[in-house]
Amino acid sequence: MRKLVYYVAVTLDGFIAAEDGTYDGFIFEGDHMAGINAHYPETLPTQFREPFGLTDAPNQHFDTVLMGRHTYQVPGGLASPYAHLRQFVVSTQVTGTPSDVEVISSDAIGRVRSLKAEDGLDVWLCGGGKLAAELLPEIDRLLLKIHPVVFGRGIPLFDGKADIRKFQRTDARLFESGVSFMTYDRV
Template identity: 85%
Template sequence: MRKLVYYVAVTLDGYIAAEDGTFDGFVFEGDHMEGINAVYADTLPTQFREALGLQDAPNRNFDTVLMGRNTYQIPGGLASPYAHLRQFVVTSQALDTPDDVELIGEDVLGRVRSLKAEDGLDIWLCGGGKLAGELLPEIDKLLLKIHPVVFGRGIPLFDGKADITKFQRTAAQLFESGVSFMTYERP
């Protein structure tokens, strides 16, 4: 069975983006970029993979990406940001999307459960906080790029009402840039 993996950058105070949905405060230079991207190149937008000469690299971790409408519609975003993955956007609003981006408008938990039951690589939940809060019962693993910055306010890692859920740290990697890469899994 595939896992639902919430892989996201987060601030020290638990935000995945500023209030306006941007993430300019995160550290985009340093040894963590090469180190993490070498393992998780399948999470790079398709245009960046092409710029790095990775367009033909096989996906090693994920073959499916799940995102909320706000994550999909970030300022300057692409119509098909992860064309090398099967793309799903969770939204109750009608969106004009290309054929390779599928909308999920209802029974999100049921749809995620059916995706997890399919054969394939894991499913990447790339945001946002409200969707992560809703899908917490189905999240099997957290991959957190913890950046040495405080936003003070913004979009939380998990937004909304959620039950207490325990995870166990299974890996930790520290970088000179100050970014920590932490892996947590359900016990």
């Protein structure tokens, strides 16, 4: 069975974006970028794969991506940001998406359960915080890129009411850039 993996950048104080949805405070240069791109090339938006020499890089961990409305409609975003993956947007407000982006407008947990039951690579939840809180019962793994920055306020990692879930750290990678890459599996 496939896993639902919440793979996201986060600040030291637990935010995945600033209040306005931007993420300019994150570190986009340094040894962590090469390390992460080599291990998770499919998490780069399609438009950035060629400049990073990853145009033909196979998907190693994910073949499906889930996004909340704000993650999908990030300022300056693309209509099909991950064309190399099967794309889903969970929203009751998004309309007019390209044919390769499916909108899930109800029963997100049921749809995630059906995706997890399919054959294939894992399902990547790339944001946002509200969707992560809603899907927490189905999240099997957290992959957190922890940046050495504090936003003070913004969009939290889990934005909303969620029941307590325990996770166990199963891997840790530290980079000279100050970014740490932590893996937690649901207990």
